[in-house]
Amino acid sequence: MITGPFRPTDSGRRLLIIRGDLRSRTGIAYDARAKMHLLDTDFDIIGVDVHPDPADRDGQFSYPIISDDEVPWRIAASQHRSIVLHHTPPDDFRGFPGAWNIGSFYWETDVAPRLQQWQVKIALMDAMWAPCSMIADLIRGMGYTAPIHNITWPFDFTQARRSNPRLRQSISVRLFGDMGDRGFEVRNHSLAEARTSARNLFVTVQSMAARKGLPILLREWHTYLSETSNSSDLLIMRLAFRHASNLSDSPEADFASMLQNAGFRSGQNARIGIIVGTLSDPELTELFQASDAYVSTTFGEGFGGAIVEAIVNNRPVIVPRHTAMCDYIAPDYPLIVQSERRVVGLRGGLSVYPPASSWHVPVSGAVAAHLSAFVDMTAPERAKLARDLRSYAARFCSVPVVRHAMQSFFRGLLAEPRAQTSPV
Secondary structure, three states: OOOOOOOOOOOOOEEEEEEEOOOOOOHHHHHHHHHHHHHOOOEEEEEEEOOOOOOOOOOOOOOOEEOHHHHHHHHHHOOOOEEEEEEOOHHHOOOOOOEEEEEEOOOOOOOOOOOOOHHHHHOOOOEEEEOOHHHHHHHHHOOOOOOEEEOOOOEOOOOOOOOOHHHHHHOEEEEEEEEEOOEEEEEEEEHHHHHHHOOOEEEEEEEOOHHHOHHHHHHHHHHHHHHOOOOOOEEEEEEEOOOOOOOOOOHHHHHHHHHHHOOOOOOOEEEEEEEOOOOOHHHHHHHHHHOOEEEOOOOOOOOOHHHHHHHHOOOOEEEEOOHHHHHOOOOOOOOEEOEEEEEEOOOOOOOOOOOOEEEEEEOOOHHHHHHHHHHOOOHHHHHHHHHHHHHHHHHHHEHHHHHHHHHHHHHHHHHOHHHHOOOO
């Protein structure tokens, strides 16, 4: 509970309107819902689903949804000065008179778009919430002079994650095995069967967006298999076929082509499984629980929710340390994938990114080397890696840390003299 000058002394609670992607299964929506869960004892919360997607709005947003057109009269009708949290790209920021306007957005590179007038839109905000240090620096670099507060995605590091064998049995994996003259042998397996058959099981959760570096990950996996004697190791990917171009009607055929481009040839076993269906939150947890380690070749992250989720589930990670990851992975962590900063446009990348964006491309062989190093670790060494990761990340994005940051922000905001003025 927030104390001090936060709660009005007379009847009623202050209105908080959050605008953004609220009901999807994107990380942005998960973050929005997690933040509102921490604030709903102190605010009357209303949502504006700025980016509704009929194919992806199964997430449980527990508060009323209104349209943007209703926001002004809701503000005018409120007994106390309202707060509007713009949890959207800056393109969708709006300055609503009579309310405090707070901006918060995710971005994966340290270069802002030049044509969307982000600088003008951000200047409309009374304050900004930055989910990571890189974005705070980006905002300040655009000339923003009002307060910037480090308020990120809250994770529960205290909840015990336990395996559910029955759920593990129900998750279907398409396993790509031996490659022959007619392509790869592809069979259906359950996650439970994959776990039983693998000496080491690596997982990743990602889309086919260019910045995720999937071709590099596949090449590194091919290199690792070519150099290791651990022939029973598996890589399982929860792979979303979005943000990709030039795909056919068969995700399986597209993925097989990518494996061949990564170097797999006739007679080789790819030992890769893909999960293409949507996984529920418990199923995603089960995927992490089934794994030995998480691996990623991402070029840039505004946060990296799947990486933190692996850490929360006590799993070591084999990932780069750049962009948002600098905030929750220690600089001396031994399995950091070395990367090189390049100012380039990504082939097949989203058009929203500037052609000369800054990206961090993994060094060739770095992932394969860390895979080999990991499989040689003892169980106590792996457990220590996981404990150290959790301890470091919790200082950045655990529920108590984020709750305290939000409490401090709102106490300061509502203690200002203008909090006593009447809405415009």
